[in-house]
Amino acid sequence: MRVLMDSGPWLPVPPGGYGGLENVVATLTTELRARGHTVVLAASGDSPLPVDGLVSAFPTGRFDRLGAPYAQVVGIAHAHAQAVAEAATTGAFDLVHTHLEVVGPAVLGALGRAAPPVLATLHWDLHRNADFYERFDGAGRVFFAGVSDSQVARGPERLQRQTLGAVPLAVPVDGPPPVPREDRDDAVLVLARLCELKGTDTAVRACRAAGVPVVLAGPVGPLPDRAALDAALATPGHPALSHPDVTWFLACVEPLLDGDRARWVGTVSGAEKAGLLRRARALLTPVRWQEPGGTAVCEALAAGTPVVALARGCLPSLVDDGRTGLLADDETQLTAALARIGEIDPEECAAEARRRFAPPVMAAAYERLYAEVVRRARVCTTAGPRVVAPRSPTP
Numbered sequence: 001m002r003v004l005m006d007s008g009p010w011l012p013v014p015p016g017g018y019g020g021l022e023n024v025v026a027t028l029t030t031e032l033r034a035r036g037h038t039v040v041l042a043a044s045g046d047s048p049l050p051v052d053g054l055v056s057a058f059p060t061g062r063f064d065r066l067g068a069p070y071a072q073v074v075g076i077a078h079a080h081a082q083a084v085a086e087a088a089t090t091g092a093f094d095l096v097h098t099h100l101e102v103v104g105p106a107v108l109g110a111l112g113r114a115a116p117p118v119l120a121t122l123h124w125d126l127h128r129n130a131d132f133y134e135r136f137d138g139a140g141r142v143f144f145a146g147v148s149d150s151q152v153a154r155g156p157e158r159l160q161r162q163t164l165g166a167v168p169l170a171v172p173v174d175g176p177p178p179v180p181r182e183d184r185d186d187a188v189l190v191l192a193r194l195c196e197l198k199g200t201d202t203a204v205r206a207c208r209a210a211g212v213p214v215v216l217a218g219p220v221g222p223l224p225d226r227a228a229l230d231a232a233l234a235t236p237g238h239p240a241l242s243h244p245d246v247t248w249f250l251a252c253v254e255p256l257l258d259g260d261r262a263r264w265v266g267t268v269s270g271a272e273k274a275g276l277l278r279r280a281r282a283l284l285t286p287v288r289w290q291e292p293g294g295t296a297v298c299e300a301l302a303a304g305t306p307v308v309a310l311a312r313g314c315l316p317s318l319v320d321d322g323r324t325g326l327l328a329d330d331e332t333q334l335t336a337a338l339a340r341i342g343e344i345d346p347e348e349c350a351a352e353a354r355r356r357f358a359p360p361v362m363a364a365a366y367e368r369l370y371a372e373v374v375r376r377a378r379v380c381t382t383a384g385p386r387v388v389a390p391r392s393p394t395p
Contacts, residue, residue, distance in 0.1 A: 001037050001038070001094040001095060001370060001374075002037070002038045002040075002091075002092065002093050002094050002095075003032065003037055003038065003039050003040070003093060003094065003095055003096075003097055003370070004039075004040050004042060004055070004084070004087055004088055004091060004093045004095070004096045004097070004116070005025060005028075005029050005039050005040065005041050005042065005051075005097050005099075006042040006043075006084050006096060006097065006098035006099060006100055006104055007021070007022055007025040007041065007042065007043040007047075007099050007100075008021070008042075008043070008077070008080060008099060008100040008101075008104070009043070009044055009056075009057060009058050009061065009062050009076055009077065009079070009080035009100075010022075010044070010061055010062055010063045010066055011043075011044065011061040011063050012043065012044050012046045012047040012048065012060075012061050013025050013026050013029070013041060013043045013044075013047040013048075013049045014026035014047075014048070014049055015061075015269070016267075016269050017219070017224060017267030017268060017269040017273075018193065018218055018219050018224075018267050019063075020123075020169075020293070020295035020296065021099055021123050021295075022043075023171070023295060024099075024123075024169050024170070024293075024295060025041075025043075025099055026049050027170050027171065027172065027359050027362070028170070028359070028362060028363060028366065029041060029049060029051060030049070030050075030359070031170075031359040031360060031362070031363035032363055032366070032367075033050075033051070033052070035363060035367070038052045039051055039052055040052050040053035040054070040055060040087070040091065040093070041053070041054050041055070042054075042055040042056070042080070042083065042084045042087065043055075043056060044056055044058050044059070044060055044061040044062070045058060045059040045060065046059065046060045046061065055083055055084060055087045056080075056083065057079045057080045057082070057083040058076070058079070058080070062076045063222060064222040064240075065222075066222070067221055067222065067243040067244065067245065068239070077100065077103040078103060078107070080100065080103075081100065081103050081104060081107040081108075082107070084096070084098070084100075084104070084107070084108070085107055085108065085111060085115065088108060088111065088115040088116060089111060089114050089115050093116045094116060094370075094374060095116050095117055095118070095119060095370050095373055095374060096108055096115065096116055096117075096118045096119070097118075097119050097120075097121070097366075097370075098118060098119070098120045098121075099120075099121050099123060101123070101124055101129065102129050102132050104118075104120055105118060105120040105136065105138065105142050105144070106132070106136065108142060109136070109137075109138050109139065109141065109142040112139070112141065113141070115141075116377075117141050117142070117143070117373045117374060117376075117377035118138070118141060118142040118143070118373070119143055119144070119145055119164075119366075119369060119370065119373050120142065120143070120144050120145070121144070121145050121146075121147065121167075122144055122145065122146050122147065122151060122152070122155075122163075122292065123147060123292060123293060124292055125151075125154075125289050125290050125291075125292055125313070126151065126154055126155040126156070126159065126292075127154070127290075130156065133155055133156050133158070133159040134156040134158055134159070135158070136158070136159070136162075137158070137162075138162050140376060140377065140379070141377050142162070143162055143163070143164050143369075143372075143373050143376065144159060144162050144163040144164070145163065145164055145165060145166065145167055145366075145369055146163060146165070146166035146167075146292070147166060147167065147168065147169055147292050147293035147314070148166050148168065148292055148293060148294075148313070148314035148317055148318075149166045149317065150290070150292075150313055150314050150316075150317060151166065151290070151292040151293070151313065151314060152166050154290060164369050164372055164373070165365075165369060167362055167365040167366060167369070168293075168298075168317075168318075168356060168357065168361075168362065169293050169294065169295050169298050169357065169362065170298070170357050170358060170359045170361060170362035170363075171295065171298045171299045171302050171353070171357055171359075172302065172359065173302045173350075173353050173354045173357060173358045173359075175274065175278075175302065175303060176278075177304070177347075177350070178278070178303065178304020178305075178346035178347055178349065178350050179278050179279060179304065179346065180346065181281075181342060181346060184279050184280065184281050185213075185279045185280060185281065186212070186213050186281065187212070187213035187214055187215045187280060187281065188207060188212055188213070188214050188215070188280055188281050188282045188283070188284045188308070188338065188341070189214075189215050189217060189276055189277065189280035189282070189283050189284065189300075189305075190203045190214060190215070190216045190217065190218070190283075190284050190285075191217050191218060191268075191273075191276070191277070191283060191296040191299070191300070192218045192285070192296060193218050193219055193220075193245065194216055194218050194219070194220045194245065194249050194253060194264065195220075195221075195244075195245040195248060195249070196245075196248050196252070196288060197287065197288050197289045198218075198286075198287055198288070199285075199286035199287050199288045199310070200216060200249070200252075200253050201252045201253050201256065202286040202288075202310075202331050202334070203216070203284050203286050204216075204253065204256040204257070204262045205256065205331065206284070206286065206331055206334045206335045206338060207261075207262065207284070207338065208256070208261070208262065209335045210335045210336075210338035210339055212281070212338050213260075213261045213262070214261070214262050214263075214284065215263060215265055215276065215280070216253075216257075216262075216263065216264040216265065217264075217265050217266070217267070217268045217273070217276055218266075218267060218268075219266070219267045220245055220246055220249045220264075221240055221243035221244075221245035221246040221249075222240050222243060223240055223246065224266055224267040225265075225266025225267060226264065226266060227266075228240075228266075229246075232246070274303070277299060277300055277303040277305055278303045278304070278305065280300075280305050281305075281306075281341050282300075282305060282306045282307065282308045282325070282338075282341045282344075283296060283297065283300035283305055283306070283307045283308070283309075284308050284309070284334075284338075285297060285307060285308070285309035285310070285315065286309065286310050286331070286334055287309070287310055287312050287313065287315070288310075288312075289312065289313065290312055290313035291312055291313035291314050291315055292313055292314060293314060294313075294314050294315060294318050297309070297315065297318045297319065298318065298353060298357040300349075301318075301324055301325075301349045301350070301352060301353040301357065302350060302353035302354075302357060303349075303350070304346035304347065304349045304350040305346065305349060306324060306325045306326070306341055306344035306346070306349055307319045307324065307325035307326075307349075308325060308326045308328070308334065308337050308338060308341065309325065309326075309327055309328070310327070310328055310329070310330075310334060311327040311328065311329060315327065320352065322343070322344075323344070323345075323348055323352075324344065324348060324349045324352050325344060325349075326340055326341070326343075326344070
């Protein structure tokens, strides 16, 4: 097939550090091309991934603007979507696979039969834009895929009727053998944005109570590391200082850090990220939201690293409690679970990841969904024009 893969304008593909969605797109695109498909990528212009063409509205990623007020940021997504729409209507694609939240399916859906059929992957908690998902009608040409069954089950009925299935995320699983338990560091790892929804403060408190060191790896808002944060703090009126993740971090996490038993190392990537994952005693995931996909969880298991998590969202479907990790219902149970990490076999974690999260598994699942999207859209096209009855004025 000839696929237009829309990652959005926020980060390059693959990203230099943080960027779960973009890492998934990179993994899927690479595997699809290896299986003989042609894939043109729509992303920021600095995306280094080998592809069959690149569509971009911006030369670099716009992640630094993502937390700005709506009126200041909405045009970025729509400028990118216009570039995608132009490519979709002129590029002879069989299908567009968009990962751009709300704006992707909305703009492509408005094109009707002028564009190829569309599959939109849902990477988020569907309550975040419930008004859209409760009302959007893809008219038999725009369909959805979730990243977990639990995510789809929480969506509104209209969205569920247009969702073809859930495809778990994939990560590279061909790394070296897991590090034995006795050779690992003492610290557990938190690999995520440092923000309230990810429960960063809960992680530090639980580790302190359990007597376990913790390393926090990830950005704070648009700021990748301590140097960037210090530079922003030293600049009056710096836009990052109004970002909600930054203000929350300064109030709720910064006072808990001591640079030793609880330390922040900033965004990590490449060999540094892989090394942290392989050497950590466990990945700690104390999320406050209904986690939809859990890329970092899959990466940890692939490295043979157990996962200790609050049992929310997709976590119970990714972590086999007592075999590949430990699940808890609250902070007290999370603290207790940290004392039991030694019960989990790293080899078992890696074997499960190879079985469930390998790139060929995800690519094969998407190939099936692509075929179903094209089939359904063809039926819709041959059924004749869709007529929408006018609404009566609201009294």
